[in-house]
Amino acid sequence: MxxxxxxxxxxxxxxxxxxxxxxxxxxxxxxxxxxxxxxxxxxxxxxxxxxxxxxxxxxxxxxxxxxxxxxxxxxxxxxxxxxxxxxxxxxxxxxxxxxxxxxVADDTADMTMALMLAVTRRIPEGLARMKEGNWEGWAPNALLGTRVTGKRLGILGMGRIGQAVAKRARAFGMQIHYHNRRRLREETEAQYEATYWESLDQMVARMDVLSINCPHTPSTFHLLNPRRLALMKPEAVIVNTSRGEVIDESALVRQLENGGLGGAGLDVFQRGAEINAKLRDMPNVVLSPHMGSAxxxxxxxxxxxxxxxxxxxxxxxxxxxxxxxxxx
Missing domain, CATH: 3.40.50.720 (NAD(P)-binding Rossmann-like Domain)
Known part of the structure; x- marks a missing residue:
């Protein structure tokens, strides 16, 4: 049988x-x-x-x-x-x-770097000009972005994906910093020349780019709350390819509106497919439809x-x- x-x-x-x-x-x-x-x-x-x-x-x-x-x-x-x-x-x-x-660690890390470069180099704005036929030719001051080489990258969550991001960011000449539930082994830190921060507050206040790579759990819900977002540099960029719930999205919008942040690259959102309409209208925000592992x-x-x-x-x-x- x-x-x-x-x-x-x-x-x-x-x-x-x-x-x-x-x-x-x-x-x-x-x-x-x-x-x-x-x-x-x-x-x-x-x-x-x-x-x-x-x-x-x-x-x-x-x-x-x-x-x-x-x-x-x-x-x-x-x-x-x-x-x-x-x-x-x-x-x-x-x-x-x-x-x-x-x-999907490598795939998600690739998307993290893509969003980081898209925001800092204003790629969607340039693409829109080309698609709309509004490009009038090269100019010295047109669409000036910022380089990532030499910038401090703070990684929130240094697991498989966070380490894959660190590996790529090192190739771009970025300085790696991280906050994690547990500190990595010395040899792993040495591999990425990574600086550990026990205090998330102290880390975010010093970073040029912050990459969210931790899971959504009760302890990470709104880990980036209004107070913590306000600690960040006004020119800093946030990239989130993890879970939208880690960031208080309303507070993020307010910081971006008030010039408290330089930009954001978001692949995930607090309410899933319900995107805050204000994010769509911001030229310094790049949105992608949860395709980090796609x-x-x-x-x-x-x-x-x-x-x-x-x-x-x-x-x-x-x-x-x-x-x-x-x-x-």
Whole structure:
């Protein structure tokens, strides 16, 4: 008798190669369109599946998890961030949670540098002139930006992505500073010639560019609050490719409006796709639609990690990328 295959529900469209492999291995229900599931659809999926494969757009809170079927035993998240999942509530119900860490560090670091250069060198403004046919030729004082070479870069969160940013920024001749929950080893600091700041307040007040690379947790929510933003240099630039909730977005807008900051490059936003309209109108703000990890290679590798986590679970072992509350 053939063994009954594991029931897996995928909440969003994934790369075709990933969907095909999932279909080969498991009894999979794939999403027909590329829109997020409604709350009712998520509830139904959790009452049906042995394994749920959600993404960041699926808010799996305690109330929803309480309605999951008894057969749901693994939430194999497609993505590294798990702030949309109540991991503690899942654990209490005997549901494991896995994620896909480390896959998109280089992709996100590339986007961080792209946004940094876009803001400091005013690339979108120049592009707009070219697209609109308003360029009147080269002029000595036209669209003057600032160089990043020699500037101090403060990295908030020196994990895989933060270190990938440091590696790239060093190649641009930037001076690396960082604030982290734990100080790095001496040899790692030496690798990036990085200066550690125990006090985030003291670091942000001295930086020319601040890169946000920490996860969103209760302790990092609005870590950049009005008081901390006011400490920054008026010419400083903030780049955020992590989570929008780390910055008090309303306070950021006020600082930019009042000339308290030189600019911002934002790939993530406090309310997801609901962007503060004032940010769109600011010439010194560059916005991108949460595409920091959006490479074909990265998306496929994320899917491969999901598959490995599910297969390991099916084989009766601990998923290699298991998330536990103490990690958060």
């Amino acid at each position: 053939p063994t009954k295959r594991l029931s897996v529900v995928v909440t969003r469209r994934l790369p075709e190669v990933v969907e095909t492999r999932l279909k080969e291995l498991f009894d999979v229900r794939l999403r027909d369109d590329n829109t997020p599931m409604t709350r009712a659809e998520l509830r139904a999926a959790m009452q049906e599946a042995d394994v749920l494969v959600p993404t960041i757009t699926d808010d799996l809170d305690a109330n929803l998890l309480a309605q999951a079927g008894d057969q749901l035993r693994l939430i194999a998240n497609y993505g590294a961030g798990v702030d949309h999942i109540d991991v503690e509530s899942a654990r209490q119900r005997g549901i494991l949670v896995s994620n896909t860490p480390g896959v 490479t074909r290679e990265g998306r496929i590798e994320m899917g491969e990690k999901v598959i490995i986590n599910i297969k390991t679970f099916v084989d009766g072992h601990r998923p290699p990328d298991l998330v536990v509350p103490s990690m958060l």
